[in-house]
Amino acid sequence: ARPPENLLDDDLSFEHDEMPPERPLTNLTPLSHIIQRQTIIKVAAEIYDATEVGPPSTATIAALGAKLERAIDSIPEQLKYRSLETSIADNPITILHRMLIDILIHKAVYLLHRRSFVGGPVEKETMKSSKLCINAALAILEHQQRMSEETQPGGIMFSIRWKVASSLNHGFLQVTMMLCFALNRFHGGHVGPTDLCALHRRGEILEALTIAKGPWAKHSNRSVEACRAGTTITTVLKQDFGKSSLPTLTASDGEEVAPVRDTASVGYPTGFS
16 A cells, blocks of 8 residues: 555545645645655665575665665654754654654664674674664664653653553564673673774663663563563673673763763663553
């Protein structure tokens, strides 16, 4: 089926036998976010098909990456993600739609580079893919945290908390496991010294996993996925915090990040409603 046309309910009438002209995508309608999500989903599906059969070539990654960038550029400014601090006056539904589209974008980036990140040889392209995967995973977990916070009483999306779909949990679980894998592989000695730059955001990874542990633990008694995520995070963090000597890595802003030792200083969200 074709994507829906960008129309308002008032554009339709029983007095006409033909569909009215579609509104420009810059005109927001209740269907705009569905149309834009469909654009990203189509590219993500193409990425999945190209990478599932085996590690894609550098040329394939570049071509699909360019296609994804074009799809992102086609999204109207009104639906591009912006920080919640600058969106305080916007409609909660619009804010949620922006977050969902941004999650899809980061998931597509992860799908495109996951093969190189998980099993590729240590080389320049692998290090680049690792960095992009980690950036995407951290961005998605930040959305999980903000959704958890803003669907609580007093939050921006409390009035529409029922719209925050539980189907997102699979994507949150996927990137949570990926970050756990990154830490475990790094500290398990399964990577070479040139992979240090792949964990240049190690402090942020530890903090993101510590925060993400809260929502998973809250629902572990009624969800197998939540239980698995909570157990995995706990195991990986214990291994990491138990290291007597951890390397000091470089953060995304160029500053040195000391090993995180105290989880008590990191706040826990209250969980999903």
